[in-house]
Amino acid sequence: MNGKAEILGYSTGITGAGPIQLIEQAGRTCYKSQGKITNDSAAKFVLMLRKLGHESVIEHSWVAVRFTGCSRAATHQLVRHRLMAISQESQRYCDESGFFFNNYYVVPPSIIEAGLLDWYRERLKQIDGWYKELQEKLKEAIKAGKTKGKVNEDARFLLPNAVCSEIVISCNFREWRHIFKMRTDIHAQWEIRYVMVDTLKQFQKLFPVVFDDFKIAEDGKSAALTKE
Ligand SMILES: Cc1cc2nc3c(=O)[nH]c(=O)nc-3n(C[C@H](O)[C@H](O)[C@H](O)COP(=O)(O)OP(=O)(O)OC[C@H]3O[C@@H](n4cnc5c(N)ncnc54)[C@H](O)[C@@H]3O)c2cc1C
Incomplete structure (x- = not known):
């Protein structure tokens, strides 16, 4: 599986106009220049803030993103x-058995490049089996009154970092x-870099004045902040 980002929502302000307009409403308070607000003044105003480095004003707007297909290592x-506010798939409550058969795991490119895919998949399949075995053993022990432990909560100790984990982040x-x-820097880890470059592209389409000073590399694998 590969990580994917889905924008769930963002602040719109009372007029519903959008996050850029909300920032303008707040930011113009500093100059008492709300009277200068027109239908198309927000983008110019926010760009001015960005170029001056007045980043505290852009804190007024937030975006919520759902990440799927990322490994627990990446999340x-x-x-x-x-x-940020975080809500993540709970390995205490969710039954993760079948992660192998449901293709609910991540394969690092190096595993494929090294010709280790079959070996890797075989190990994950074994772990999936051991996880299920432990769930059954714990269920039996609980039934027999030997322990009050929780099944998924304790069986998860066998799960590998490769298992996917769904997460929603708002900031x-x-x-x-x-x-x-x-996280889009060339030195960031490949998986988080991959999904954050994808997220950045979506943000640049929706809110260019806030994010278009990031330049995505030609190979699409990283990005960097350009100097203005
Ligand atoms: C390439 C890379 C390699 C990494 N390697 C490791 C590693 O080997 N081991 C490891 O443990 N972690 C590692 N990390 C994680 C890193 O140490 C931080 O935990 C992570 O980047 C989040 O913290 P942050 O400072 O970036 O800011 P955030 O938590 O995102 O906060 C944003 C900013 O708010 C400010 N801020 C937030 N909290 C405070 C505070 N309490 N006091 C003052 N200012 C605050 C700071 O300016 C901060 O930069 C790595 C991160 C990267 C990007």
């Missing part, structure tokens, strides 16, 4: 960012810019 890197524009800077 663990995402959740290290602290200025403000300033934090998204920070995340793109850190």
